[in-house]
Amino acid sequence: MGSGDVESAGDRNEPGSAVPAGELAGGRAQPKTDKSEATRALILETAMRMFQERGYEKTTMRAIAAEAGVSVGNAYYYFSAKEFLIQGFYDRMTYDHAADARARMAGVKDFSQRLEIALVSWLDTAAPYHEFSAQFFRTAADPTSSLSPFSNESHPARATAVELFRDVLQGSELAPKLDAELVELLPDVLWLHLMVVVLYWVFDRTEDTERTREFVRRSTPMAARVINLSRYRIFRPIVRDAKGLIQDFILPTIGKTAVKQPPAS
Amino acid sequence: MGSGDVESAGDRNEPGSAVPAGELAGGRAQPKTDKSEATRALILETAMRMFQERGYEKTTMRAIAAEAGVSVGNAYYYFSAKEFLIQGFYDRMTYDHAADARARMAGVKDFSQRLEIALVSWLDTAAPYHEFSAQFFRTAADPTSSLSPFSNESHPARATAVELFRDVLQGSELAPKLDAELVELLPDVLWLHLMVVVLYWVFDRTEDTERTREFVRRSTPMAARVINLSRYRIFRPIVRDAKGLIQDFILPTIGKTAVKQPPAS
């Protein structure tokens, strides 16, 4: 996977103008000791447990600190803002999702089915957190926040997810003769599909997010069909347009540094 | 949440648990007197001016109240939360956009051009607010907030925008033989297109949001082409799928209660 460097883009942040540019990532630069690492972990675990129990907003920093047996200031020493406590959450869920989806896909060869499995797996993985998802979705929607799914800080999690969709594709018996360049772009496009599903899910208020689940059931075969049809000649101009749009406007935005091959011939 | 009554959604609110469920809309139920109305307007105008000058977060409720010459409590009497001050903003911008776009479209017959004009018009209308757009986009992204573009409270503004796109279509010389049902859905789909552009715009950090403008220039002709091609036979199954998806999953979510009204002014 390891294509190159992410453009550093450190100083996008609103608030401070004198950010030391060193420790933007989460809360700390380096864990110096084991005890330090333990404290950090304790705070994170406590916070995540409390978020699940009471929701994000209702869980105060004071309460987290008290429950973890440390002072507020100490919590802020490790996590420079409340929202950074979410990042750990986000990362872990991405990882769990990828593992679960791969397990479920095992043996399934049909692309449409694999895609659906991957998406449903996300819904299941995220289900426990649906109630307070809105509260941190709000935070994630802030472009200046490192929690935005498009931010550099989210790059590792995003890469993991994109990789999963690459697996979805590679395990499928796709129609031959598909445009190779297009296939190359698909993992990212499918990740975008997931983002749309997530968006829908966040707003979904039905029991067990049944509506989103049906949305997935309906939209996946359609996606498969579109991909399949892209082989036909009439589609060629559109496919070219779409490819251009994705390469020029979508990928750069999600921090993809132009791995583009020059158009041969 | 498609059919029937809109569940009052009062108790989705985090903070209070005893919301009277009466005045969720903006800040007040009814303006009782002229003076009342004047005070309300004064606060709103002051707030909007200060938002533009200093940004949303940096403008405190205390500062707004002081500048407007009223007490904080009074401001809260009219606007039950800071975010409600944005709604006025949102509504006004939607109105300005529609007016500006219609003026610019006058005489233009080509669909693709009309669509591009409508979108560019939005970018121009919104340009002064781009700097702090992120700050209130964050608020708008909260599904539980009335400021979400999908919320019921945003319905009037949304309807205005959709109406504009209906005009975009009606003034165009579209290919004949287009699926009538599809055409009927298009205004909402084009509004969604605008939402995507807005999303892109919010995250856009280029000079004068040049990147978004190019995105519009590239994506509009493509949209036009897709619509045009939808006539061909191979597309029929996909078009049917797409129509189903839109009707069953998109329109209900954006609060479409099958109300159609002729453009009367």
Add this chain to the structure above:
DNA sequence: GAACAGTTTTGAACGCGTTCGAAATTGTCT
């Protein structure tokens, strides 16, 4: 051991959005 430079921890304090009981004002009826 003492002295010293980190690193970690503390808790009081700040500024903010918001709430609330009460005061001031306005409107209505006799």
Add this chain to the structure above:
DNA sequence: AGACAATTTCGAACGCGTTCAAAACTGTTC
């Protein structure tokens, strides 16, 4: 006019996220 209710206005106070100077701890060097 006075009496009474409704509306509008006020500002102190609450809880929250966050900051910061100082204290406590740790490891290193004589």
